[in-house]
Amino acid sequence: MARTPMIAPSLLSADFARLADEAQRVADADWLHFDVMDAHFVPNLTFGLPVMQAVQAVSPVPLDCHLMIEAPERWAPGYAEAGARNVTVHAEACSDPRALARDIRAAGALAGLALKPGTDLDPYLDLLRDFDTLLVMTVEPGFGGQEFIAATLPKVRRARELVDTGHLTVLVEVDGGINADTIEQAAAAGADVFVAGSAVYGADDPGRAIAALRAQAAAAMPG
DSSP states (O other): OOOOOEEEEBGGGSOGGGHHHHHHTTTTSSOEEEEEEBSSSSSOBOOOHHHHHHHHHHOSSOEEEEEEOSOHHHHHHHHHHTTOSEEEEEGGGOSOHHHHHHHHHHTTSEEEEEEOTTSOSGGGTTGGGGOSEEEEESSOTTOSSOOOOGGGHHHHHHHHHHHHTTSOOOEEEEESSOSTTTHHHHHHHTOSEEEESHHHHTSSOHHHHHHHHHHHHHHHSOO
8 A cells, every 4th residue: 555755844944933824824735743852851951831721722733742852741731632643752761651642632633752862763763652753863853954864764664564564554754854855765765754954944936945855755654
């Protein structure tokens, strides 16, 4: 069965003074990626729940909330309750990922598990049966504009293999350095969802950039 690539522009690359307008500029996207950073789990500080609620109220596409925070158990269900389509937490920050996945799902969202570039996939394979998305970070979390780390792609390939053989049912998402030069590598490895920041928001026509990235990914997807 053919897969359709999903493009999720990252609001981290948008104009923070015009977030409502910036959400509208990517109306052709599949998800709008919303990065939450707490200056503890990662060194940067970005958005929180009140901003997410404001963006959620005006966004033409569902929000994909990526929580790069300590103690995600405390905050993640609130993002789901506020209407996020997908709420992703970091494996490295969770004390009980399986319980948190249940809480996120009970609050109405898909549950995602994120792995840093240096985090091995294998210890989390059993846990992933309780999640809907796997986010493979293709840069170190914390800042936008970093270069794509190709060495993370074996995790994407491994996850794709397990999905294709029926062992997992997750969407495989990649985040970091995704642009016209790298999206085909990620798609060929097996990713379904592509988070793109400056490749979309830095373009003169974000809608055209989204369409071009989607076409590139579709052409590179196996099968």
